[in-house]
């Protein structure tokens with residue numbers, strides 16, 4: 001499962017999962033382009049990469065807004081000019097507006113539409129434009145982040161007294177990402193482009209102990225995952241070991257959604 005100089009663009013590459021993905025790509029021999037909003041270079045990530053003695057020359061940065069067609073097109077143009085080609089895209093950004101996360105009764109139509117537009121619309125825009133580039137290039141690989149909540153309905157009892165909920169927009173967005181993936185496989189038949197999804201369960205990120213305990217009671221062994229627990233699935237889908245896997249959704253949740 002080597003990546004052998006594959007050039008991989010990771011949207012939202014400075015986020016919780018994005019940073020871990022970028023380092024896993026470098027470890028596997030790939031070239032990672034961190035494509036995130038409002039950044040030119042992250043000194044923090046650069047120093048983490050140096051500290052872990054990963055090949056710093058294989059780390060690149062590009063400012064990208066996944067909700068802007070001009071920005072997506074510039075990313076394709078600039079990165080392919082600079083590095084000679086693009087082998088894969090990881091659709092991993094997490095745009096949301098200031099009202100995201102309200103419970104169902106309080107979600108305004110405008111906010112529902114805005115959040116679905118930013119996240120699902122942004123994933124569509126990246127898939128559309130990168131797939132058109134990959135079609136010309138003759139091959140490509142797109143991995144999109146979905147979630148267990150794109151596969152199963154929430155267990156709202158886990159969120160009781162947690163102070164946050166599982167937003168209704170998220171269900172629509174993440175189910176949409178899985179189905180868009182299948183649509184793109186069929187549409188780009190014959191173009192040698194692969195499209196797959198990863199659907200993680202909950203990732204531990206300073207949640208309260210009570211929430212974690214409730215969440216974990218539905219899992220098979222570990223419960224909430226560590227941010228690095230998804231790297232195996234990502235590297236597999238990016239590598240040639242998964243060459244003929246197309247249109248699939250790999251659920252990584254320690255059996256939580258069963």
Ligand SMILES: NC(=O)c1ccc[n+]([C@@H]2O[C@H](COP(=O)([O-])OP(=O)(O)OC[C@H]3O[C@@H](n4cnc5c(N)ncnc54)[C@H](O)[C@@H]3O)[C@@H](O)[C@H]2O)c1
Pocket residue numbers: 011012013014015016017018035036037064065066067091092093094095096122145146147148199200201202203204
């Ligand atoms: N963390 C989890 O528990 C979890 C679980 C299941 C699925 N996921 C999915 O994994 C993906 C990454 O999640 P995360 O927890 O790492 O998110 P995060 O919020 O930690 O990071 C998201 C990154 O996206 C960037 N971003 C936001 N808007 C953008 C835009 N318009 N253009 C480009 N970049 C933009 C942010 O700057 C940030 O660096 C998301 O699709 C999320 O839904 C996360």
